Amino acid sequence: MAKYDEIAEDIRSRILSGNYNPNEQLPLEKQMCESYGVSRITIKKAVDELVIQGLVIKRRGSGTFVKAVDGGAVKELSLAKQFAGFTETHKGKMISSKIVRFEVVHPTEEIATKLKITIEDFVYYIIRTRYADDEPYVIEYTYMPISLIPGIKNDILLSSVYGYIEKKLKLKIKSAHRTIRAILPNELEQEWLKIENDFPILEVEQVGFLDNGQPFEYSNAHHRSDKIEFRTVSIK
Incomplete structure (x- = not known):
């Protein structure tokens, strides 16, 4: 830094x-x-x-x-700035997760480039649906390098991955580069988010960085549009 x-x-x-x-x-x-x-x-x-x-x-x-x-x-x-994650930003609500898919794969060239690794490396591929007070808020598609974030198991995915990274692995999450766009849900998202095919969702494409500048996560989070808002402060 x-x-x-x-x-x-x-x-x-x-x-x-x-x-x-x-x-x-x-x-x-x-x-x-x-x-x-x-x-x-x-x-x-x-x-x-x-x-x-x-x-x-x-x-x-x-x-x-x-x-x-x-x-x-x-x-x-x-x-x-603190890049807190779903659990931290929904304090006061009962947070839960359901694992849709969890496996170890080789990244595509695009994902490897974003994570600054090679296509020969291994990454976790995680699909989770996140709930607050039993209401589905977002489905997350996440890639993380195993060499950087070892030891992820089902029990961690059912709680807080960011909490595990910072408290157990003692790594400091620093920042994220995000792109936000509106899209329509696919069949998987209609099922897990309990929405119709014409219900708009917000896609947040994100690369997360540790304090040493190393990317530790590439993800696409698809949020129900009625469960999220983004605020910014603009200055002249």
Whole structure:
């Protein structure tokens, strides 16, 4: 991870944990240079990253301030950054999963490229339906490299894979690149999500990354459109 990313992550954590309050001014560049032991260019890159994420705003002649956003927006930013997973983002509900398919396969060339492995490597291929309070929310099609994420078994799939990765394997999930599109369900999705063939679903194509930049997951999650919403914060 680049040094400016590390600094941005530290400041972001302080903002989301409440150490820096809305409208509070961040330390001046000179102070942060001394605190982190880096150049002004590195601090500028870190702050620019936070501006892009909508967490801070620069005021000409005054400095950099924590952006005043509502609690829900801060929560959304936090969840997007922490990449929490279905179990964590539906706290307060009874979460369950059903395994549709679970096997070990060689990846296609496309999937191998996304996971930065070869087609000779082995990956888990997992299809799960996720439920909240016994209602089907999403069916997930997931590929994970066995060499990177060993030991996945049925009991893990029935609970939280991300929890296993972070708590058992001690790996830190960092980020995800996502593409979202609207599609119609296939027969499998109609059956498991309990919807009709003309019921729209949202496909979230995703590559998940660990904190060392290694992709650990390629997935397509097909969400019931009445069970999910995506929020973003746009800045000018």
